[in-house]
Amino acid sequence: MTEKISIESNVMDERRTSGELEIKIFNQSDKTRTALKKLALWWGLSLISVLLPVVHFVLVPLFFFLGFFFAWKGFKSEGQVLDGKTTCPHCGNNIKVGKGELNWPVTEICQSCARVVRMEKKEA
Ligand SMILES: [Zn+2]
Known part of the structure; x- marks a missing residue:
């Protein structure tokens, strides 16, 4: 809409x-879908960075946290400006x-x- x-x-x-x-x-389901998409994206990055030597100590928890952060932000967003x-x-x-x-x-x-x-x- x-x-x-x-x-x-x-x-x-x-x-x-x-x-x-x-x-x-x-609406509520749009919000959930947006939030889950962001979570999947960042957690995907987090999983990939497990393979990187040394920096994975930083990147894995960082991306994991960013996933929560952006998912929460997406959930709070009222909608989209087109x-x-x-x-x-x-x-x-x-x-x-x-x-x-x-x-x-x-x-x-x-x-x-x-x-x-x-x-x-x-x-x-
Ligand atoms: Zn101006």
């Missing part, structure tokens, strides 16, 4: 611009929001002035 929502952007001051995001909201656009409140440059995990506030770096643009849900 995807939906378009209105957002409000700011660069940590009183200026606001509007924009919109196309998002996919995860697409989006807004304008930079500072310089007015058009900002394209790329694909990524949906965690409020969504942030994107302005390509023109390098400020971090924070996007928040616009209250209806």
Whole structure:
């Protein structure tokens, strides 16, 4: 299920611009699937690094831990940003929001002035 929502952007001051995001909201089974995929990926790396001499003492527990970390992060994520656009409140440059995990506030770096643009849900 995807939906378009209105957002409000700011660069940590009183200026606001509007924009919109196309998002996919995860339901419980999407979340579980994403989390398990991440767990499988990192634990796979952990298993492979068992074969590496010396560094496996570090890598095996590290990847094992990262697996938990990213799985937890994926589980906490509300969904995915598919697409989006807004304008930079500072310089007015058009900002394209790329694909990524949906965690409020969504942030994107302005390509023109390098400020971090924070996007928040616009209250209806
Ligand atoms: Zn800018």
